[in-house]
Amino acid sequence: MTNAVIPDWNAFGLLPPIDVGSPTSFHRSPYSVSLKDIVMRFSTSPERQAILRGFLTYRKALHRMGLNSGFQWLDGSFMENVELLEKRQPRDIDVVTFLYTPENFEPSASDLTVFDKSFAKSQYKVDAYLVELNEISPAQLVEQSAYWYSVWSHRRNHVWKGFLQIDLHPAEDAAAFALLENAETTGITP
Numbered sequence: 001m002t003n004a005v006i007p008d009w010n011a012f013g014l015l016p017p018i019d020v021g022s023p024t025s026f027h028r029s030p031y032s033v034s035l036k037d038i039v040m041r042f043s044t045s046p047e048r049q050a051i052l053r054g055f056l057t058y059r060k061a062l063h064r065m066g067l068n069s070g071f072q073w074l075d076g077s078f079m080e081n082v083e084l085l086e087k088r089q090p091r092d093i094d095v096v097t098f099l100y101t102p103e104n105f106e107p108s109a110s111d112l113t114v115f116d117k118s119f120a121k122s123q124y125k126v127d128a129y130l131v132e133l134n135e136i137s138p139a140q141l142v143e144q145s146a147y148w149y150s151v152w153s154h155r156r157n158h159v160w161k162g163f164l165q166i167d168l169h170p171a172e173d174a175a176a177f178a179l180l181e182n183a184e185t186t187g188i189t190p
Helices: 035-042 046-064 111-115 117-124 138-152 170-186
Strands: 069-075 093-100 126-132 164-167
Touching: 035 046, 035 164, 035 170, 046 093, 046 111, 046 117, 046 126, 046 170, 069 138, 111 117, 111 126, 117 126, 126 138
Parallel strands: 093 126
Antiparallel strands: 069 093, 069 164
């Protein structure tokens, strides 16, 4: 999948669910973007930078276990202009990781904490969910995809919104960390 530009927030302060100029095109939510694009677009405040640092550290923990194949869907107030919508900073980032576990995958007891929702939220500022692609049937995959799409394609007030998709592979992580560190140090969004 090619990476798209992250669309601007619409008049509702949300990522648009579709390309309004071409509503039946494949350019729609979830928008497949780069990890660097996420950092460049959303590292606009110290609170957002802390969430991004937690998210990148969460990814690093997954990679350390050999979990490098798959993709992540990103959503929640972090993907919204929540500062305008609700007059507050985002508190975390919502992430569903669709991944393939390696053959003979045996995480250590300390590695398992990354899969604990409470730990992930407190340690990484990630509201984390996991779908093991090689452990479910095609029917279950359709069910999981439909579930997450239907949950994330609307706000609680029923307004349609979009969300983002990034590759799980760590190829861009070092560059994303560098961009984030520059934003944290200079106070200037990349």
